[in-house]
Amino acid sequence: MDQLSRTFAALADPTRRDLVARLTAGDASVAELAAPYAMSLQAVSKHLSVLERAGLVTKRRDAQRRPVHLEAEVLAPMTDWLEVHRRRAEERYQRLDAVLNELAADEAYPATAASRPSPDNQTLGSRE
Amino acid sequence: MTVRYDEAAIEADPTVPVIRITRDFAATPAQLLRAHTDPDLYARWCGPNDLTTRIDHWDARSGGSWAFSNLRNGEEYSFHGCFHEISPSRIVQTFTFDGWPDGVSLETMTFTDLGDGRTRLSAQSLVDSFEGRDQWLLSGMEVGINEGYAKLDRLLADGAVPDAVPGTEE
Numbered sequence: 069m070d071q072l073s074r075t076f077a078a079l080a081d082p083t084r085r086d087l088v089a090r091l092t093a094g095d096a097s098v099a100e101l102a103a104p105y106a107m108s109l110q111a112v113s114k115h116l117s118v119l120e121r122a123g124l125v126t127k128r129r130d131a132q133r134r135p136v137h138l139e140a141e142v143l144a145p146m147t148d149w150l151e152v153h154r155r156r157a158e159e160r161y162q163r164l165d166a167v168l169n170e171l172a173a174d175e176a177y178p179a180t181a182a183s184r185p186s187p188d189n190q191t192l193g194s195r196e
Numbered sequence: 197m198t199v200r201y202d203e204a205a206i207e208a209d210p211t212v213p214v215i216r217i218t219r220d221f222a223a224t225p226a227q228l229l230r231a232h233t234d235p236d237l238y239a240r241w242c243g244p245n246d247l248t249t250r251i252d253h254w255d256a257r258s259g260g261s262w263a264f265s266n267l268r269n270g271e272e273y274s275f276h277g278c279f280h281e282i283s284p285s286r287i288v289q290t291f292t293f294d295g296w297p298d299g300v301s302l303e304t305m306t307f308t309d310l311g312d313g314r315t316r317l318s319a320q321s322l323v324d325s326f327e328g329r330d331q332w333l334l335s336g337m338e339v340g341i342n343e344g345y346a347k348l349d350r351l352l353a354d355g356a357v358p359d360a361v362p363g364t365e366e
Contacts, residue, residue, distance in 0.1 A: 076208045154206040156244065157217045161204055161317075163241035167231050168223040175227075 075142070078122035083107075084115050088124060091138035095128065101136060201316065213329040217319045225284060225307035225315045232287055232305060239264065247273075258282050262289070277303075291321070299328055 079085055087101055102112035116136060119125040123142050127134045204219040221228060231237045233256035243249040243266050253263040256279055263276035277290040277300075287305045301323045308316040323329045 077211075080207070080209060080211075150206050150208060153215070154204055154217070157206065157219070157319075158204040159245060160241060161219045161221070163245075164231055165221065167237050167241050168221055168227050171227045171230060171237075172223065 074122045075124065078118050078124055081115065081118075083112075084119055087112075087115060087119065088138060091125065091136060092140070095135035095137045097133045097135050208329070213323045213326045215321045215329065218316065219319075220310065220314055220316050222313060223315055224313060225309050228307050228315050228317060229282075229284060229287070233282060252276075255279070256282060300324065301328075 079088065083105070090096065090101065098109065098113055098116060101116070102109045105112060116125060120127070124139055126137050126139055128137055201218045201220045204217055207216045207218075208214070209216065223231075231241065235251040235254040235256070238254075239249040239251050242264075247266040247268045250265045250267060251263075252265055252274070253261065253276075255261055258279060258281050260279040260282075261277065262279065263274065265272050265274040274294040276292055276294060279287070279289045280302075281288040285307055287303075289303050291301045291303050292299060301321045304318075304320045304322075306318040306320075308318065310316055321329075
């Protein structure tokens with residue numbers, strides 16, 4: 069797997085995305101990071117190892133708690149890259165919103181017309 | 197907890213060369229299907245804001261095919277593909293950019309009725325290689341993004357990323 073794919077792989081897991089999101093607020097120890105999850109400390113450490121191998125986080129060896137640090141400059145191009153695509157899709161879908169709004173309006177009008185008495189409705193009614 | 201996708205969410209799958217985009221719409225599945233299969237409607241929303249879309253061929257049924265071009269200042273970018281399946285709940289089609297005729301992606305658009313006149317669109321693009329996906333993701337990128345990507349490449353090439361030992365970097 070090439071480096072870029074490794075970075076993608078690291079971010080593909082929801083727990084790891086959550087860990088990264090929380091690390092954007094600042095460094096945190098493994099125990100702090102594990103606290104909100106219903107998984108073992110070991111499981112969280114495993115997720116952090118994947119992030120570490122992808123270069124997304126480092127462990128500060130100088131500090132006693134060895135806090136986990138987000139390497140934001142590695143993440144930035146990654147997220148920018150996908151974010152541009154996300155924004156493009158969102159723009160496209162906002163245009164689709166507008167088209168769908170018109171469709172809904174178009175459909176509402178004939179529905180109103182059909183609810184008025186018409187020869188067809190009367191025919192149907194007379195059958196009962 | 198109910199997840200809502202009022203804005204498009206994007207995901208790049210690590211195991212297969214796939215991009216997934218999810219978005220909720222205030223519309224029925226039938227309306228979404230129509231907006232994807234009626235050529236006049238489709239042309240109005242499919243292209244980027246600064247491009248005009250011209251439908252060159254459109255036969256929206258299972259086994260049919262399509263072709264359209266994006267136009268900007270005399271430049272033309274054309275695309276074509278086949279409609280593999282069109283059903284009320286999903287569209288499966290192929291997609292090729294004519295500027296790169298060897299490349300083809302398989303596009304699956306699934307319409308999930310959320311009730312209350314809302315529908316979730318799950319759009320999946322499967323390309324033939326990770327390289328293809330990354331190329332596709334990079335296509336038409338702003339210079340800034342390419343620079344960002346190049347910066348990531350450099351970081352990776354410099355070995356600053358995988359085995360960095362804090363305190364040893366410059």
